[in-house]
Amino acid sequence: MKKEELPQDKKIIKGEDNTLRKVLYVTDDSGNYESAQSDGWEAENYALTQAWEDIDEHIAETREKVKSGEVSPIAYFMLKNLMDIPILASYVGKWKWVVKRHLKPSVFKKLDKKTLERYASVFNITVDELTKFPAA
Incomplete structure (x- = not known):
């Protein structure tokens, strides 16, 4: 060009x-x-806007699922950081199936401090932000 x-x-x-x-x-x-x-380009900018709106909508839906107890806060922060299970698993040094289990609220509540610190570090947040999500 x-x-x-x-x-x-x-x-x-x-x-x-x-x-x-x-x-x-x-x-x-x-x-x-x-x-x-x-x-x-205008078309490129428009397509990117639509993509980001879709991502924002998906994040908002996941936030509501966390509030209703369907998934753990890990699911929200994973999406907010544009990650999927394989990527998150590689960052926290866990198997994919283990991370998938951690998305269940009942399993998340039982995670030890070291594991919570790993997730918080990957998401660049504090353990309190992770465990006390969603804030009222």
Whole structure:
């Protein structure tokens, strides 16, 4: 793509203040590659907005499931950090089936302090935030 063809459609992502921009490689008039900043394409920005809205909705649903006692707080923080069970298992150093068990509230309540600290560390929160979730 030539430098003058670089898209500069303004972002429409929720909460975006248009200060973040992508760096793309373009060719200058001589055909040499150089980097240039782009605000992106309108279609791309719209698709990203839809994707983030879907993710936010899924996180909100999981929060309600935690409140109603269907799943443990680990499920909420896992989604909030854009993780799935295999990724979370690799970060906490547990088998996938073990992490899946920890998503059950009855099992979560019995976790030892060391395991809770591992999860909290991965989610970059305190053990209190993890165990006292959801806050009233």
